[in-house]
Amino acid sequence: MIELYHHSTSVCAAKVRLALAEKNLNWKGHFVDLLKGENFSEAYRRINAKAQVPTLIYDGRTITDSNIINEFLEDAFPEISLHPTDPVDIAFMRHWAKLLDEELHDSASVITYTATHRYSLLELSKEDLEDFFEQTPDPVYRARKKAWILDGVDAPDVLQALQRYDRALERMEEVLTSSKWLAGYAYSLADIGLTPYINRLAMLNFSGFWDGRPHVADWFERIRSRPNFQSAVMDHIPAELIAQIAERGRESWPVFRHKLKTA
Ligand SMILES: N[C@@H](CCC(=O)N[C@@H](CS)C(=O)NCC(=O)O)C(=O)O
Incomplete structure (x- = not known):
């Protein structure tokens, strides 16, 4: 089970x-x-x-x-396989996983907290907010989170997060120019891995990230139209939260875009 x-x-x-x-x-x-x-x-x-x-x-x-x-x-459960068959494609798939673990996951947290979650947390009483901070076990992560919530887009690691996303999208565009999926000709764990991270940008109305990146835009449309995208990703998120993320993201995007473009 x-x-x-x-x-x-x-x-x-x-x-x-x-x-x-x-x-x-x-x-x-x-x-x-x-x-x-x-x-x-x-x-x-x-x-x-x-x-x-x-x-x-x-x-x-x-x-x-x-x-x-x-x-x-x-x-x-290899019966329905999500691994490419070619060993080089398997290596590429693992590179995408490494990128998520080393860069993009952290960047998604930075962007999500600073563009949207911070506004809900700032509604807590001073004591409850302090308790929320204190609960994070790792002191370095705790200090970063505190800055995301208190300083928003001015937190020190926001620019790096935006630049990491931008580089990842550039890499995706390059790969998808000559390949239908991120690690070869078939949909794989690489596409599954990137899906929620690109979807996070879409939910925040940060899709300006793929202006001028038509292959990423096309990939995401194909991802979005797979039946499991709705049931496994979107249906778990309450409608009010989707609306809140969309609205706060729409308001934040011009400031975040400016930060990225003027760096
Ligand atoms: N390396 C872990 C990272 C897990 C992780 O960061 N999860 C986030 C949600 S996406 C979390 O639980 N955050 C709780 C917190 O930061 O307090 C994985 O890939 O599962």
């Missing part, structure tokens, strides 16, 4: 839900509300020491980290 601890807007949880859906696997979900700090409970930390989602439990054994979870799903 597969159990998944996940959250509605979490990009890494969406990546795993998408792989489960593409592989046609049944799973039992446990919703962990990150915006209420449920990931910091003692019970949850016992299965995920970093207090993050997603966590997958397979026959009682715990697997964390979305890219590792998706590789596990491929190994355990």
